[in-house]
Amino acid sequence: MVTMTQTTGSPNRKLSIVFLFFIIILLTTLFLSLISTFKSSDSVISLSRSKSTHTCICNTNNPPRLNLKSDPPVSTFYDDPNVGYTIDKPIKNWDEKRRHWLNLHPSFVGSNKQIFLVTGSQSKPCKNAKGDHFLLRFFKNKVDYCRIHGYDIFYNNVLLDPKMNNCWAKLSAVRASMVAHPEAEWIWWMDEDTVFTDMDFKVPLDRYKDRNFVVHGWPREVYEEKNWLGLNAGSFIIRNCQWSLDFLEKWADMGPQSKNREKWRKILMKTFNHEADDQTALAYLVLQEKEEQSNRIYIEMEYYLEGYWVVIADTLNNITDRYNEIGMKNEMLRRPHAELVSERYAELWEPYLKEAGYGYGSWRRPFVTHFAGCQPCSGDHNPSFSRQRCWKAMEKVLNYGDNQVLRNYGFTHPDLSDSTIVSPLPVY
Ligand SMILES: *[C@@H]1O[C@H](CO)[C@@H](O)[C@H](O)[C@H]1NC(C)=O
Numbered sequence: 001m002v003t004m005t006q007t008t009g010s011p012n013r014k015l016s017i018v019f020l021f022f023i024i025i026l027l028t029t030l031f032l033s034l035i036s037t038f039k040s041s042d043s044v045i046s047l048s049r050s051k052s053t054h055t056c057i058c059n060t061n062n063p064p065r066l067n068l069k070s071d072p073p074v075s076t077f078y079d080d081p082n083v084g085y086t087i088d089k090p091i092k093n094w095d096e097k098r099r100h101w102l103n104l105h106p107s108f109v110g111s112n113k114q115i116f117l118v119t120g121s122q123s124k125p126c127k128n129a130k131g132d133h134f135l136l137r138f139f140k141n142k143v144d145y146c147r148i149h150g151y152d153i154f155y156n157n158v159l160l161d162p163k164m165n166n167c168w169a170k171l172s173a174v175r176a177s178m179v180a181h182p183e184a185e186w187i188w189w190m191d192e193d194t195v196f197t198d199m200d201f202k203v204p205l206d207r208y209k210d211r212n213f214v215v216h217g218w219p220r221e222v223y224e225e226k227n228w229l230g231l232n233a234g235s236f237i238i239r240n241c242q243w244s245l246d247f248l249e250k251w252a253d254m255g256p257q258s259k260n261r262e263k264w265r266k267i268l269m270k271t272f273n274h275e276a277d278d279q280t281a282l283a284y285l286v287l288q289e290k291e292e293q294s295n296r297i298y299i300e301m302e303y304y305l306e307g308y309w310v311v312i313a314d315t316l317n318n319i320t321d322r323y324n325e326i327g328m329k330n331e332m333l334r335r336p337h338a339e340l341v342s343e344r345y346a347e348l349w350e351p352y353l354k355e356a357g358y359g360y361g362s363w364r365r366p367f368v369t370h371f372a373g374c375q376p377c378s379g380d381h382n383p384s385f386s387r388q389r390c391w392k393a394m395e396k397v398l399n400y401g402d403n404q405v406l407r408n409y410g411f412t413h414p415d416l417s418d419s420t421i422v423s424p425l426p427v428y
Helices: 002-052 094-104 131-149 166-180 217-222 242-252 259-271 280-290 309-327 340-358 388-410
Strands: 113-120 152-156 186-190 195-197 213-217 231-239 297-300 368-370
Touching: 094 213, 094 242, 113 131, 113 166, 131 152, 131 195, 131 340, 131 388, 152 166, 166 231, 166 242, 166 280, 195 388, 213 217, 217 280, 231 242, 231 280, 242 259, 242 280, 259 280, 280 297, 309 340, 309 368, 309 388, 340 388
Parallel strands: 113 152, 113 186, 213 297
Antiparallel strands: 186 231, 195 368, 213 231
16 A cells, blocks of 8 residues: 555656646746846846947036036126237236136136146247257147146247247237136246156145245245346246236336336346346346235245256156166056046155155156257257257157156157157066
8 A cells, every 4th residue: 555655646746746846937937037127127228338338438418527618698808898818908807807707607617727838939930950840849748748637738829919029928928828718727838948857746736825926946046146047937827817917017017018128127237137038027026026025926946847957857867767666666656557547646656756855956757847048949059058968958858758658658768869769668
């Protein structure tokens, strides 16, 4: 019996096991299909996303950070016939006018367009055969710096005020830029023969919170020795405000187009024993401002807002060695990365550069190198050094700056004296 039931019960049990198995499969299928219905909306998105990576990863829902298409039809200073772009047309209440414009264009407030860089050169071809080639490379260097930091740049090669020529032309370019760029808090003028030799360094704007004009120099030389060479007008930063408009007006009053030219020529000659040019004029205004104690001018000597090439050019090889030494030891610092995130890697370098200091005698990369006296365009260089020496140094300094750019494209100039040769970056 026992065996009977066992034998007769056996097919029944097999049947019920098959039935149970069937039920389980059915339930599982049902359950899975239910889950997939709930998830289907998600999976469609992830599918279309993975498809779209083949074309572009653009997100059209985000509004542009800067709204370049909005200009409300409200009258601003641009509609005021009394407001002009040239220094001979004084502007009143500029701070208020600028604020009004910014209120109408809120997307520019607090954007990274804090600095607007202005540079330029003469309208005609350079007299010196290599001049235009060098000017192009000086400009390329500035464009690269601006791209890396998201700044805008304007190259002016016309005399906006025909009577304010040569070194005075920068004043008209700066003034016109202030009116053209109310979004910019600072206008930064750089002479044509200046080179960024530290692509990472950023001007410490926080330091100038209460200042309106920043120029490189040695305060003691200017204020105590009354030396017009104690500062350099080749690179300066000026706040876009009423004070600065008035300052430019006073500065321009000493220029060749001024009816007071002769008076100022005598004063500047007496004060500095040098002819009236943009730099003696600036030095005079700096001294005057000190007397008035308005404290709006800052003579920066802690880093090279501009530095003399004669002092800098020979130090670059040693500086390169120091940076390479640090880079070798730190995988993160030499890690390849997209150019757009360069500022992140600049920050990573900071702790290693702390002890280097800045400026003269430092092994930190000099921020800006100025070829004062070399006159690359005219070729009328200062007789105290040869044309050959200027060319060699310009080549070296420009390649030094360019190496910091090329790095993000996987290449380097192995020899700073030869611009034509690049080699792929070594793989570590
Ligand atoms: C570069 O470094 C070497 C070795 O430390 C030193 O002898 C030389 O004077 C340095 N050159 C310059 C221009 O600083």
